[in-house]
Amino acid sequence: MLERYLTAASTYAHWIDYQFLLIAVLVGFWLIVAEGAMFWLIFKFRAKNGRPTQYITGEEKHLVRWITIPHILVILCDIVIIVPAIMVWYNIKQVLPPPDETVRVIGQQWAWSFQQAGPDGVLDTADDIRTVGELHVKVNTTYHFELMSRDVVHSFSVPSFRLKQDALPGRTITGWFRPNRVGTYDIQCTQMCGIGHAMMAGRIIVETPQNHAAWLMRNANPAAAGLQLPPASAGNEAATVAEVQR
Amino acid sequence: MSAGAKPIANTRSGTGIPTARLITWWVIASEIVIFGGLLASYVMHRIGHPEWAESASHTNTWAGAFNTFVLLTSSLCAVLAHKAADAHDGPRAARLLRLTALGGLIFLTVKGFEWAADFREGFVLSSGGFWSFYYTLAGLHGLHVLAGMIIMLIIASEAAKNQEMQRVECIGLYWHFVDIVWIFLFPLLYIAR
């Protein structure tokens, strides 16, 4: 149900969408039942003069049953909801599949910056690529992200991946995502982090392996040289996206 | 409602406990949760940061021990005051309450000297995690001792005229609670190193 509102672009996105749908169905049913019961009772027992009210204490067995049975069913629905919810949480936040690549995501007051392994594929080497506000990833590859913050609490959120994790200063939090759809998606900061909270937008660009390799070459600085920010986004990037969009 | 006249509501005792003591128990319950929260945060940080033990070793255990002794003695005077109040001996209760308040004063002066020594050694509120908690905990406790002393002197002045004798027991309860908080503070701040 969620994908009607926002594209699902990572493997575990549809787990969360199914969980949302499951809750929506169960909870929606009980909402309609309860609201319907209320309006029906209001209509049926509206004040007609001459009709005295019944003296009901609430201990009458045959009436209490009308509450305990739906209540037990609601509890069953709760259990039906909680089990998949915990499984979804367990598989997203607790169990991290083996990473193909690792990215370091650093939140600071009012920008996301990223550190990726350069052509040598190893992080924290001289040829790492550091970008600000833009993260280039390969499609169908499992990424681990090491999330840190340099000042206040930020929250790394990619709605299309259904990914959200707060970045706490003083902590390194590891999570994973595996994009399965090429395209450009928003990165948001969803935790109040001061005056520039709304300006902290980033973009995560999911590319085909060829485009990613090309980008890697373009941005790999010679091993010894200092850090180099990415050139203005390449002209042909829009073309590659269209060409790949099957 | 002139200030003096008590409402009927204050005189009734549906639970069998007079309203003065009932409200004291509720004050103590909410104080437990306040000191509990602060002590819980301190304990978690102490276990999480073993390196604080080094700065904890600079606290003066003797001053802490003497202060515990002072508070225990003043608690004794407080409960003797309650015994005197039960025997409707107002002046004696007032004298004992004033002795208890004196104990509190001694406690605060010893703490004053202790803190002065710590300041001279350069340990202030913002010099590290342990010292922040040390001054916050001891400071909040000291404020409660001070508040207890002031209220105690007011109650003592009324008890001397055999008025409002039930309040002697209530301020005694509060004082014992402040003593128990110090009983836990003493090992946490002075002995755990």
Add this chain to the structure above:
Amino acid sequence: MTTEAHVQHPNYVKIWAILVVLLVVSVLGSMTHIRDAVLIAAFGVAVIKAYLVAKNFMHVNVEKRWVPYLLVVCLLFIAILLAGVAPDVMKNSGENWNKNPSSQSAPSVAGAATKNE
């Protein structure tokens, strides 16, 4: 309004003496510098002293039953707080996260936070 003597007053000075002895025990315990002995002595003594003060000085034993229950429930809430918060604040690492050693904050990134267009 006089208070009806709802408590029988035990020998307070005797209890006070026990408390002072316990205090001396805990201070001596701290002299031994055996880490665990010190902690057990100090906190064990503290719990006993707190029990003595509560029972004898505060007359909790003769109070209405629900008063000690109320105080214990408040302590229970603090225990719940401790149980819920300890895995994060007390420990330096956990499942998929660890605290950076406090000296080293997150690595710096070259250049100011330039917004790329």
Add this chain to the structure above:
Amino acid sequence: MSTEVQHAEPGIFQKYFLSTDHKMIAMQYLFTGMAMALIGGFFAYVFRMQLGFPNQHVPGYGLVTPGKYNALVTMHGSIMIFWVAMPVLIAAFGNFLIPLMVGCDDMAFPRINRLSYQIFLLSALVLLASFLVKGGPFGGAWTGYPPLSAVGAYNLTPIGATLWLLAVALEFIAFLLGGINFTVTTMNSRAPGMKMYDIPLVVWMIVLASVIFMCSVGPLIAGAVMLLFDQTMSTGFYDPTRGGDPLLWQHLFWFFGHPEVYVVLLPALGIVAEVVAVFARKKIFGYKTVLYTTWSVGFLSFVVWAHHQFVAGIDPRMANIFSITTLLISVPITEMVFLYIATLYGGSIHLDTPMLWGLAFIGEFMIGGVTGIFLGSSGTDIYLHDSYFVIAHFHYTFVPIAIIAVYAGLTFWYPKMFGRMLNETLGKIHFWGTVIPFNVIFIPLFITGTAGDQRRVYSYAQFAEQSRPALQHLRTTSTIALLFMLAFQFVFIFNFFWSLRRGKRADANPWRSSTLEWTVPSPPPHGNFAELPIVYRGPYEYGLPGCAEDFAPQNVPDAALAGRSRA
């Protein structure tokens, strides 16, 4: 045993500002709460205009910059919870109703009661002062997470942040004093014959709310002392580079935060129970069950707090425990709502304005409760946390609590408070003019929330996925609906002040209700009861067989019941 107390006729200042009469203190809380509601509502108008019509001049305010937006959102949240919901729901109704419904002349400690209002007024003034200081009011969200709230360089409102924290701390102290007074009065000063199960539900609920507040606010007061030192004395309680931990504040805050939302919910449930029982002319269905579920909700509210922090960096293993306890707490709340609906069965429902508000509360609160399940289950919370779905969820619980239930209580007890009847037609216009726009405000926000809108963001221009025109239309519709809702509030304000002088004069028991406050003239004189009542039965004896009228007041002996003519 009459209660004539001879004292000089008090002067204006003495009578209105230094009075220790619980009814006067209730009015002070009520009017301060309503004034702060106007301020909070104005802030909502301003930042909704910025969201509905981005970056345009907001009439009556000017241009909303990101810094101002953060401050507006923070102050709207803080004011509406701490300075509107709690004072009006707990202190105003609590102070007015508890002595009257429990059958005594005043609160057990009138001067502590007066002190609690004075400290509350001081806290409100300290908060208002933070609007005028350099840098403006605090802008780091009503939760005030450090290091943003602890370091002036990060939040750019250092003085505002400290004043906000002091104001909140003072407000806590005011409600500790008030809460203790309510609890002691209800426990000790009940009328003879009023046993535990004869206490009206609204008194039970306000007392339980005060107890939950007292037990949960402690750790946050400790946290606030630590945050104050971090802000002013450069200590490092929440500074990770100096051994502190920002998560400690989040835990202490939400350990208080979640019981806090039940603290404001319970008085609203109590008011609605009274209103529904009176206007359906029916005994509450299962009074004891409602009480037991209230107790279990009260206790469970202490073990659910970290569902606000699923993705906030707590250990992922803890999230499952809190997800289970959150689903657990939805069980007693469901039972209570079912019992309220079951009360309507077999009744004769008079749809006067208070009843309309009461039923609207049940209907709207169910939507709020139901959408909580999406956020309580840890799986979906990964996506929905800090999105507009959360905003819509908690407004579907807070607006029924702080606005709909308060209007139910005000329209129900207005005749008793002021001796005049409110105008019914104006009441109905105001009812429909508030409830319908309310839904049109927040249903679209559910949709924008599921589409990924994050909260506390002054404009979505930077985010491609969120600047889709469809979402902007929803935000604009929501803003326009808010304008309608705010406009209709003036109908109530007019009705409130017009009826003060020219409303139909109300007798002692206009709604033919059976609780004790309706046995005294309205407005009740000083000292309330000419003859302190003795209680013979429970509060909701409606439709009692063998009784001349369809209600049996609590203070009428059984023998005299049959012979009662229609008074």
